[in-house]
Amino acid sequence: MHYHISVTDPASHFLIITYTIPEITTDRIEIQLPAWRPGRYEIQNFAKNIQFIEAISISGDKLPIRKITKDRWEINTNNEKEVQIRYSYYAAIQNAGSSYVDEELWYLNFINFCFYTEGRINDEYRITLALPETFKIASGLASDGLNKLIARDFYQLVDSPLLASETLQKSDYTVRGVQFHIWMHGRLKPNWKRIQRDFRRFSREQIATMGDFPEEEYHFLNLILPHAFYHGVEHHNSTMIVLGPDDEGEGLYTDLLGVSSHELFHAWNIIRIRPVELLPYDFTKENYFETCFVAEGCTTYYGDLFLKRAGVFNDEAYVKELQVYMKRHFENSASAAQSLAQSSFDLWLDGYEKGIPHRKVSVYHKGALVAMILDLYLRKKSNHEVSLDTVMQILWQRFGKPFIGYTIEDYQNIVEEVADEKLDWYWQDCIFTNEPLETRLNEALSFVGLQMTTFSNGNIQLNVQDDFKAKIQRDKWLETRQILSDEEEE
Structure with missing residues (x-):
């Protein structure tokens, strides 16, 4: 499979794409454009950005092409062994899951605009980019020559965004x-x-x-x-x-650190430690799963925690970040009707928009809080011998490395294996019902000398207690595993 991508008029923001399908053995083929992208569990209907599309034989003759769903086309091959699909795609949005082109930048998310041929999603894909001569390419895909990239299959292709510019x-x-x-x-x-x-x-x-x-x-x-x-x-x-x-201020740098640490932990948690419902991805429809509180909640918790353990954040900066997602949960959705598991499932419905009042919770914010509750409970019970780290390590060894999907029951079983007890209270109060979280959270926080206060106006404040024993436990919770040498620091 081969894609040739060009931009004839950068100001128009249109990609001009030729998708070549070789070695055809049937009189009809179907091509599918993804309806959603990994990392954002909602239908996004990328096909709405296709301006025109046509099918061409190797000799240049037009072939019959018919749209059969909102993002799927059927081509009558007329017994041709190779077919080209030519189309234009409007790339004019700059967010972390979109595509954008102009005179200075090509930002491509192949998931937005690349088709796969039914039955051949595991074929190798090659990309040729008609870039300006001075542009450099930044991508996780392997190079196959000047402005040429290669992906082992469609899954790797669409999970490998690209930046290209002279000023990278x-x-x-x-x-x-x-x-x-x-x-x-x-x-x-x-x-x-x-x-x-x-x-x-x-x-x-x-x-x-x-x-x-x-x-x-x-x-x-x-x-x-x-x-x-x-x-x-x-x-x-x-x-x-x-x-x-x-503006290169401290706010931008703090944001860069926070999101970078969060996304790096995803290299384990969701990219490889993946819910069974998402393995493999079905790009044609919703892939419902209840465990986004693990995928995003645990990752949100660990993103900031690793910055503190690594010595990038001090105690004050870390407590400030904890307070941020406490405020976002308790001030916005503490009385929501849905459980965390239900809101995970319903990401596909309205998980990324405000929605109606008091319906859903955030898998990121409440997910991070229940991850912390579990981590601190395991640490208190075992005197830090086991923790949520242990749970994630087991998930990595049993499911991530062999790349087999885990179920919500698998997660529960591993947590209770690490705890060496049934944790019905945790699943009931934190995951599967909409029980208020304040009591469980403050029980956990007291172990490390922290306390959350809720004011009559609904505001939240996280306080640090000056208790010597609690400070010792807090230090163990936040201790660094790896100290860099002076040479490594430089």
């Missing part, structure tokens, strides 16, 4: 033999020494916790905008991050 900036670092690449596009002058130091710290801490890294290299693809923005999406050996404004 880059810095590299290595942790435990893994090569990390940080790419920046935008009007800013990165402090690479600081960025490398902090990224190396949290990368090393995450790998130390999980034991090893799923990939040989990893790309942080950053698009920095002049206006306020915050969005990141995980991919198999990369992440696409869009942030702003590009």
Whole structure:
């Protein structure tokens, strides 16, 4: 399979695409455009951005093509062995899951505009980009020559976004033999020494916790905008991050650290440790699952926790981040009717929009809080001998490494195996009902000298208690696994 992608008029934001399908053995074929993308569990109907489409034989004759669903077409091959699909796609949105082209930048998410041929989703895919001569490419895909990329199958292709520009900036670092690449596009002058130091710290801490890294290299693809923005999406050996404004202030840098640490942990949790309902992805329809509180909740919890353990955040900065998602849960959805599992399932319905009052909870915010409750409970029970780290490590060994999907029952069984007891209270109060979370949360927080206060006006405040024994427990909870040498810091 081959894709040729060009931009004849950058100001129009249209991609001009030729999709070549070789070795055809049937008189009819069907091509499918994805209806959604990994990392965003909602139907997005990318086909709405296709302006025109046609099918051409190898000799240049037009072939009959008929749309049979909103994003699926049937082609009468007229016994041709090779067919080309030519079409245009409007790429004019800049978020972490979209595509955008202009005179200065090509930002491509292949999931938006690449078809697969029914029955051949596991074929190899090759990409040729008609880029301006001065453009550099940032992508997790392997190079197959100048402006040519190769993916082992459609799944890898559409899980590998790309930035291309003359003005891309880059810095590299290595942790435990893994090569990390940080790419920046935008009007800013990165402090690479600081960025490398902090990224190396949290990368090393995450790998130390999980034991090893799923990939040989990893790309942080950053698009920095002049206006306020915050969005990141995980991919198999990369992440696409869009942030702003590009004022190079501390707020932008804190956002960069937070989203980067979060997305890196996804390299284990959801990219490889994946719910069985998502393995393999079915791009034609909703893939319902109840465990997004594991995929996103645990990852949200760990994103900031690793920054503290790695010494990137101090105690004050970490407590501030904890308070942020406490406020977002308790001030916005503490009295919601749905359980966390129900809201995970309903992501496909309205999980990424405000929705009606008091209906759903956030799998990110409440998910992070219940992950912390579980972590602190396991630590208190075992004097830090086991923790949520242990749960994630077992998930990685049993499900992530062999790349087999886990069920919600698998997750429950592993948690109770680590706890060495039934945890009916946890599943009942935190996961499967809409019980208020305040009591369970403060029980957990008291172990490490923290306490959440709810004021009569609904505001939330997280307080640090000056208790010597609790501080010892807090230090053990937040302790660093890996200390960098002076040479590594430099």
